[in-house]
Amino acid sequence: MNIIVCLKQTFDTEERIVLEDGVIKEEGVRYVINPYDEYAVEEGIRLKEEHGGEVVVISVGPSRTEEALRTALAMGADEAILADDPELFGDEYTIARVLAAIIQQREYDIILAGNQAVDDGSGQVAVRLAEELGIPHISTLTKLVVEGDRVTGYRDAEGNEEHVEGKLPILVTAQQGLNDPRYPSLIGIRRAGKKPLSHVTRADLGLSRDDIRPRTQVVKTFLPAAKQAGRILSGDLDAQVNELITALRTVEKVID
Numbered sequence: 438m439n440i441i442v443c444l445k446q447t448f449d450t451e452e453r454i455v456l457e458d459g460v461i462k463e464e465g466v467r468y469v470i471n472p473y474d475e476y477a478v479e480e481g482i483r484l485k486e487e488h489g490g491e492v493v494v495i496s497v498g499p500s501r502t503e504e505a506l507r508t509a510l511a512m513g514a515d516e517a518i519l520a521d522d523p524e525l526f527g528d529e530y531t532i533a534r535v536l537a538a539i540i541q542q543r544e545y546d547i548i549l550a551g552n553q554a555v556d557d558g559s560g561q562v563a564v565r566l567a568e569e570l571g572i573p574h575i576s577t578l579t580k581l582v583v584e585g586d587r588v589t590g591y592r593d594a595e596g597n598e599e600h601v602e603g604k605l606p607i608l609v610t611a612q613q614g615l616n617d618p619r620y621p622s623l624i625g626i627r628r629a630g631k632k633p634l635s636h637v638t639r640a641d642l643g644l645s646r647d648d649i650r651p652r653t654q655v656v657k658t659f660l661p662a663a664k665q666a667g668r669i670l671s672g673d674l675d676a677q678v679n680e681l682i683t684a685l686r687t688v689e690k691v692i693d
Contacts, residue, residue, distance in 0.1 A: 438484060438485065438488040438489060438490035438546050438547065438583075439490055439491065439493075439543070439544050439545045439546045439547075440481045440484055440485055440490055440491065440492045440493070440545070440546065440547055440548075440549070441481075441492075441493050441494075441495060441540055441543070441545045441547070441548045441549070442474070442477050442478050442481040442492060442493070442494045442495070442509070442514065442548075442549045442550065443474070443477070443494075443495050443496070443536055443548065443549070443550040443562070443563065443566065444470055444471060444474035444475075444477065444478060444494055444495070444496050444505060444506070444509060444550070444551070445470075445471045445474055445496060445497075445498065445502075445505075445551070445554050445556075445562075446468050446469070446470065446471070446496065446498055446501065446502040446504070446505040447468065447469065447470075447471040447472075447554055447555050447556045448466055448467075448468060448469075448555075448556060449466070449467040449468065449469045450469075450472065450555055451467075452466050452467060454660065456658065456659065456660060459657065459658050459659070460658070461658065468501060468504065468505065469505065469508075470505045470508055470509065471551050471554045471555055471556075472551070472555060472613075473551025473552050473553055473554070473555070473610075473611055473612070473613070474550060474551035474554075474611075475551075475618045476551065476611035476612070476613065476615045476616055476618060477549040477550050477551050477610070477611040478492075478494065478509045478512055478514065478549075478618065479512065479615075479616045479617070479618040479619060480549055480581055480611060480615055480616055481494075481514065481549050482512060482513040482514065482619075483616065484547065484581075484583060485513070485515075486513075487583075488583065490546075491515040491516065492513065492514040492515050492516075493514070493515065493516045493517070493518065493543065494506055494509040494510070494514045494516070494517045494518070495517070495518045495519075495520075495536060495539055495540070496517075496518075496519055496520070497519075497520040497521075497525055497526065497532050497535050497536065498519070498520075498521065498526075499521055499523075499526075500519075500521050502519055502521065503517075503519055503521075503634065506519055506634060507629050507630070507634070508621060508629075510625075510628075510629035510632045510634070511621030511622075511625040511626045511628070511629035512618070512619055512621050512625065513619075513625065514632075515632060516632060516633045516634075516635075517632070517633070517634040517635070518539055518634075518635050518636075518637060519634065519635070519636050519637070520535050520536075520539065520636075520637050520638075520642075521636055522636075522637070522638040522639050524638070524639040524646070525638070525639055525642075525644075525649065527649060527650070527651035528651040528652060528653045528654075529559055529561040529562050529565060529653075530565065530649075530651060530652045530653070531649045531650070531651050532562050533561075533562050533565035533566045533568075533569055534569060534644070534648060534649045535642065535644070535649060536562070536566050536569075537566055537569035537570055538642040538643070538644055539637060539642065540566075540570065541570070545606060546605045546606055547583070547588070547605060547606065547607055547608070547609065548566070548567075548570075548572075548606075548607070548608040548609070549608075549609055549610070549611060550562070550563040550566070550608070550609075550610050550611070551563070551610060551611050552576060552577045552610040552611060552612050560576075563576070563608060563610045564576065564608075564610075566608060567608040570606075570608070572606050572607055572608055573603045573604075573607050573608070574607065574608040574609065574610070575588070575590035575592075575601045575603055575607065575608075575609045575610075576592070576609070576610045577592045577593070577610060577612040578590045578591060578592050578609050578610065578611055578612055578615055579591055579592055579593055579598075579612050579613075579614040579615050580615065581609060581615065583605075586604050586605045587602065587603075587604060587605075588602065588603045588604065588605060588607050588609070589601070589602050590602075590603070590609055592612065593612070593614075668684075
């Protein structure tokens with residue numbers, strides 16, 4: 438089975454976010470595999486162990502992302518590809534187009550990715566990728582079963598469990614609860630350094646600048662306002678309702 442896993446390197450979730458002139462400071466920050474993508478890596482390795490084949494991990498990002506890919510290789514992936522050409526960086530549309538260009542050069546049966554990244558939380562890249570490749574997708578899986586070319590995905594649905602079926606080739610995204618990612622073993626870490634990790638550029642992929650031009654722009658980055666103590670409304674019910682509506686309209690500005 439040819440298995441591809443898409444991953445992103447993100448801040449460690451324990452890191453404190455610091456902004457300087459509207460830009461997130463990266464100095465001294467610890468980076469990790471995006472936690473949802475780590476579930477995808479683990480599931481890809483489990484599929485290889487069950488069905489045979491190989492796992493290829495792919496990422497788009499700066500050169501430091503190589504560390505996350507090496508971690509995936511140490512976990513048990515077989516090969517890594519990093520698109521670290523700055524001309525390939527952009528929004529979710531851009532990243533999906535770049536990943537599609539890489540994957541279209543390879544044979545694949547199943548593509549796995551995290552449901553979302555913990556830094557931007559858009560949840561768009563994987564489903565856009567499936568659309569670019571013209572294949573079906575099943576998102577937010579908490580269990581995955583592959584039998585022959587038949588795929589069954591299980592996911593939470595308002596306290597119940599939903600079963601979705603599809604056929605290979607397919608893309609699926611991982612949700613918390615899908616598995617417990619393994620820690621890289623000492624032998625795995627040693628072997629990871631000898632496994633192939635290639636770098637690709639825009640020229641390698643045959644993409645023009647217009648092909649991957651971002652469709653969105655980040656106008657401003659800011660930290661959320663500090664939480665304030667809650668208010669307890671007093672008076673009769675009509676007075677409380679009036680006070681609440683006034684606060685929602687003039688203070689919170691969530692209604693007109």
